[in-house]
Amino acid sequence: MRAFKHLDAITVLFVTVLLISNVASTKIVDFGFFTFDGGTLLFPLSYIFGDILTEVYGYGRSRRVIWMGFAAALLMSATFMLVGALPAASDWPNQEAYEKILGLTPRIVLASLIAYFAGEFSNSLILAKLKIATRGRWLWLRTISSTLVGQVLDTALFILIAFWGIFPAELIAVLVISNYLFKCGVEILFTPFTYWLTGWLKQQEQEDYYDTQTDFNPFHLPGRRTVS
Template sequence: MTELPPDPATAKPRSGNYDLIVVLFCGLLLISNIGATKLIQFGPIITDGGAILFPMTYILGDVLSEVYGFKRAKRAILMGFGLSVLASLTFYLVQIAPAADAYENQAAFEAVLGFVPRIVLASILGYLAGQLLNAYVLVKIKERTQERKLWLRLIGSTVVGELADTLVFCTVAFYGVITGGEFVSYVVTGYVYKVLIEVVFLPVTYPVIALVKRHEPNYVPGAAVRV
């Protein structure tokens, strides 16, 4: 009988769901950054398109911090930062590249995906400030509460992280474009909405975190969470 050749060498994939959560986290971030280029208004309420999905990145950020600790959460946050920068640079290069004669949407492309330094800077600064603070606060609270009072960690970290993110992004991106009471309404509405999303999704976040913990063979309650 002819012996079959050995299988080619391959690396064994890591167990657990860390990679999947990071992919979802970065994907939602990129989609939200594109959506944030449009201001939307419902009566007197003004916000941006990023508000639709961006709060979900904080929920996934909570999962990362709660289950994997600050260092691995920070790694995911920095990966999202790198992809955001790459996306912005790519859109900029596409924007300045000569359009084909048959392409009639150059102005539309520039209006939606064009490189706007102020928006890009606001997005990057707000994202880093908010997500890093969110992860830091959650982990510091967990050092004291261990596996108890998950609701306190989730809400407390979001209150701090979303405040930093909203203030930085709204101020850098739209201060002067939106002024007076409209600007205050924009900031407050965006902040309250994002925090409420976290509260509303608590019944979903709880079982998701429990599920991820059960499927992480190396998870040790109360371990490896220190900053």
């Protein structure tokens, strides 16, 4: 396995964005024309970092990073729920506030993990396949196309699993549409940044991986093994 200068930094940024987004999503933000959870403000960056990981380092390395994010999100959620279930000190008056903000229910955790798994892996898979099909051209087409698919799965699965039967159907539809449009809009807006960072990393790392013989099974954890 090659050693890379910046893979660790991109991995840390990816996981950090994911965890902060999960906590911020406990607040619903209403701008009038857009209604979405607070995590949506930052979460699109995880797809940008995911695109960069796959484009530069390949699907195999991206797969490992996605699983790292999955494990970190699961650990964070389990810790929040465990701490919330422990007896509060008699002179600590914030138990109710803690439960409302950080006391993630199993349903929310399940929705988050399923949506993350489906969205991130579909995004990485589509980008890797399109890179081969386009022979490495039209990065903008590959990043936006993969995001359009990944984000619709992520957004729809999370909101439907987490809030169906809790929020009115009209609000769920507004949340899905608003979240999806905002996330995809951020991806498109940041396309020049994606181009710059991707080009810089390829030059720094001397790597521009094509997944021509990659095993795309998301559960194939070693990640770099090829198939005949």
